[in-house]
Amino acid sequence: MSPSPPVTDRSYTLAEALNAALHDAMAEDDRVVVFGEDVATLGGVFRITDDLQRKYGDDRVFDTPLAESGIVGTAIGMAMYGLRPVVEIQFDGFMYPALDQMISHMAKLRNRTAGAITLPMVVRVPYGGGIGAVEHHSESPEAYLAHTAGLKVVTPGTPEDAYSLLLESIRHDDPICFLEPKRRYYERTQGALPVTTDPIGRAAVRSTGETATIVTYGPMVPTAMKAAEGARDEGWSLEVVDLRSLQPLDYDTVVASVEKTGRAIVVHEAPMSFGAGAEIAARIQERAFYALEAPVLRVTGYDTPYPPSLLEEEYLPSPDRILDAVDEALGY
Amino acid sequence: MTDDATSLLPSDEPIQYLAPDGSVVADFDHLGLTPDDLVGMYRDIVRTRTLDTLAISLQRQGQLGVWASARGQEGAQVGIAWAMGLRDWAFPSYREHGITTVRGVPFAALLKQYKGTWMGLYDPHEHQVAPHSIPIATHLLHAVGYAKAAALSGDDLVTLAFIGNGGTSEGDFHEALNYAAVWNAPTVFVIQNNQYAISETNEHQCVAPSLAHKGIGYGVRSFSVDGNDVVASFAVASEAIESARAGEGPALIEAHTYRMQPHTTADDDTRYRPPEELAEWLERCPLDRIELYLRSQGLADDTLCDEIRAEAQAEAAEVRAEVLAAGPEPIEALFDNVYVEPPASLLEQRAAVLERLQEVHA
Numbered sequence: 001m002s003p004s005p006p007v008t009d010r011s012y013t014l015a016e017a018l019n020a021a022l023h024d025a026m027a028e029d030d031r032v033v034v035f036g037e038d039v040a041t042l043g044g045v046f047r048i049t050d051d052l053q054r055k056y057g058d059d060r061v062f063d064t065p066l067a068e069s070g071i072v073g074t075a076i077g078m079a080m081y082g083l084r085p086v087v088e089i090q091f092d093g094f095m096y097p098a099l100d101q102m103i104s105h106m107a108k109l110r111n112r113t114a115g116a117i118t119l120p121m122v123v124r125v126p127y128g129g130g131i132g133a134v135e136h137h138s139e140s141p142e143a144y145l146a147h148t149a150g151l152k153v154v155t156p157g158t159p160e161d162a163y164s165l166l167l168e169s170i171r172h173d174d175p176i177c178f179l180e181p182k183r184r185y186y187e188r189t190q191g192a193l194p195v196t197t198d199p200i201g202r203a204a205v206r207s208t209g210e211t212a213t214i215v216t217y218g219p220m221v222p223t224a225m226k227a228a229e230g231a232r233d234e235g236w237s238l239e240v241v242d243l244r245s246l247q248p249l250d251y252d253t254v255v256a257s258v259e260k261t262g263r264a265i266v267v268h269e270a271p272m273s274f275g276a277g278a279e280i281a282a283r284i285q286e287r288a289f290y291a292l293e294a295p296v297l298r299v300t301g302y303d304t305p306y307p308p309s310l311l312e313e314e315y316l317p318s319p320d321r322i323l324d325a326v327d328e329a330l331g332y
Numbered sequence: 333m334t335d336d337a338t339s340l341l342p343s344d345e346p347i348q349y350l351a352p353d354g355s356v357v358a359d360f361d362h363l364g365l366t367p368d369d370l371v372g373m374y375r376d377i378v379r380t381r382t383l384d385t386l387a388i389s390l391q392r393q394g395q396l397g398v399w400a401s402a403r404g405q406e407g408a409q410v411g412i413a414w415a416m417g418l419r420d421w422a423f424p425s426y427r428e429h430g431i432t433t434v435r436g437v438p439f440a441a442l443l444k445q446y447k448g449t450w451m452g453l454y455d456p457h458e459h460q461v462a463p464h465s466i467p468i469a470t471h472l473l474h475a476v477g478y479a480k481a482a483a484l485s486g487d488d489l490v491t492l493a494f495i496g497n498g499g500t501s502e503g504d505f506h507e508a509l510n511y512a513a514v515w516n517a518p519t520v521f522v523i524q525n526n527q528y529a530i531s532e533t534n535e536h537q538c539v540a541p542s543l544a545h546k547g548i549g550y551g552v553r554s555f556s557v558d559g560n561d562v563v564a565s566f567a568v569a570s571e572a573i574e575s576a577r578a579g580e581g582p583a584l585i586e587a588h589t590y591r592m593q594p595h596t597t598a599d600d601d602t603r604y605r606p607p608e609e610l611a612e613w614l615e616r617c618p619l620d621r622i623e624l625y626l627r628s629q630g631l632a633d634d635t636l637c638d639e640i641r642a643e644a645q646a647e648a649a650e651v652r653a654e655v656l657a658a659g660p661e662p663i664e665a666l667f668d669n670v671y672v673e674p675p676a677s678l679l680e681q682r683a684a685v686l687e688r689l690q691e692v693h694a
Contacts (some may be wrong), residue, residue, distance in 0.1 A: 033484070059484050065514055070473055070507035077477020080462070081485070085477075097503070104467045105474070112451040113463050114661075115669040149678075150670050173672040201675065248675030 015185040017163035025170040036088030072098040079119040092127040093136030107150030119175045128219040130183035132309040140270035146246040153246040155179040157221025159189040164197040181219030203250035209237030212263035217243040227322035262293035263329040272300040294332035342544035342556035349563040352616045354624025377406045380430040382644035391597045396446040402429040404592030407618025411565025423462045423475035440654040469499040472508035479517040490518045498529025509550040512582035519582045520572045526591035531604040544586035559587030560618040
């Protein structure tokens with residue numbers, strides 16, 4: 001089968017990019033199988049797996065029972081056999097039944113067997129808030145995953161990266177949690193697919209600046225870019241570093257930026273305490289202590305369960321909150 | 333949905349060919365077992381019992397952190413392992429020493445795990461035995477996924493997924509049965525009902541008529557077998573495995589057996605096990621049963637039995653020497669297989685540890 005070019009109008013959304021990556025991965029490698037809840041006939045509730053079953057058949061694209069531990073657990077068995085499963089967890093909040101499989105086995109089997117078993121598999125998870133959803137549909141579970149030795153955590157913030165990072169993740173031999181910023185599924189970019197961006201593990205500087213470094217990833221990348229635009233009105237220039245993956249995490253790029261700006265603000269949707277921001281701030285002070293003009297600040301969700309939708313706007317980091325943090329950092 | 337629900341149910345009584353005294357309850361010529369096969373099963377039971385006993389001793393001598401004995405369950409395990417094809421895969425829990433022994437997994441590799449040298453020191457692909465799973469029931473899903481992947485690839489292997497009676501309460505047990513059934517995956521689930529889950533009896537776990545009755549809710553054909561009868565265990569597993577291989581779907585086997593030792597060497601079974609119960613089950617010992625049968629049929633005598641025991645002791649002595657000599661893997665092994673492509677942050681930690689050790693040694 002030839003790769004599918006679903007995108008021909010020289011612009012595409014992040015969702016379309018993910019779909020195209022899945023089509024192209026399935027076309028290039030027979031070992032790739034896709035399964036999960038509603039992924040086959042329906043094409044996924046967000047249509048990320050649209051048309052895959054029609055094109056690649058029931059044997060390679062199939063719906064599963066509604067049991068997430070089963071989705072990940074059977075994917076582990078398939079990867080042990082030599083397939084390359086790409087499974088979908090329908091929503092972030094429904095991933096938790098699968099955490100035992102992810103932490104106890106997906107992360108550890110290679111290590112336990114001294115390398116005899118590798119698990120080339122991808123668990124796709126739409127994550128984060130901002131879509132007015134009901135409870136359990138807006139979680140940001142990345143810290144649990146990035147904290148688990150043996151897992152890799154990749155999260156695109158742009159449509160280009162959505163395509164390139166997903167395709168690379170499917171080709172990659174380590175087990176990967178691929179976190180998709182669902183509120184950005186319909187963000188559109190100009191250009192055509194396929195596209196190849198930087199490899200996993202390299203951060204991207206989305207905007208260059210001198211005043212402060214905004215370190216972020218996934219759904220907060222466009223938010224940080226809006227803050228960077230707004231900063232110009234204040235006479236500031238912000239450097240936005242899009243991490244693209246939390247494990248591995250490109251500290252070199254982060255540190256180089258902070259050494260230039262002297263100020264760093266980490267932005268994520270997940271609650272503040274024990275979140276990715278804590279780790280990133282610790283690394284910055286370890287490696288760029290003398291370059292810092294101010295403490296590393298964090299703009300994050302609050303340490304509460306995710307709020308009901310009418311309150312989420314205030315819960316989620318916004319350009320205003322980021323600019324307030326820049327102002328605070330400049331006060332030192 | 334299946335039309336013929338009652339055909340999924342287990343027999344009222346566990347299937348049995350040999351009575352505890354070794355007498356033949358039902359003819360089993362149809363199984364095609366040769367005298368060599370029967371002696372071979374006996375030999376593997378003796379080997380498993382001997383090596384398991386060695387492990388208990390090594391733990392008591394401080395060589396192993398802990399040991400989970402399979403004593404009493406060797407009949408079910410050896411009979412089922414003998415029913416497996418060479419390319420079939422076993423997905424064991426942590427008490428399947430009879431399975432691993434028959435499949436050729438070096439016993440020393442298991443013991444080294446409990447000595448703490450590493451987690452698993454054999455290649456699963458060499459023996460078609462997955463690394464044992466300590467989180468209860470989680471590996472059943474791996475067995476189903478492996479079987480499904482094989483079927484998708486036109487490969488006619490069968491996977492066997494091993495669990496205890498306590499494990500049937502775990503969610504993954506139910507998910508695995510349902511996935512296997514819905515996918516028609518060639519997986520045979522084996523519950524060794526050894527009557528205990530550490531201290532908890534079956535009354536704390538289940539009020540179904542039997543554990544084998546759990547299959548029908550998923551449309552999975554189920555069997556009940558006397559797990560201390562190696563011949564019956566072989567017979568039932570053979571039927572389940574070959575029907576799964578023929579595309580007739582997964583099966584569930586409940587092997588009724590008994591854990592003759594504490595849960596592990598760290599457990600005190602006198603707090604919950606009535607001594608008369610153990611005495612009763614000792615009368616149904618799987619090793620004695622096959623030996624009595626072989627002797628009664630003239631297939632074994634003192635000379636042969638002594639020879640088999642001596643061979644097992646010699647094997648145990650070699651295993652013992654290997655385990656005593658085994659030290660930890662080098663510290664870098666800790667880092668080397670966490671990832672295929674390790675992140676820089678991990679490599680930095682690896683380098684720091686090695687540097688520190690170099691300084692300590694210097």
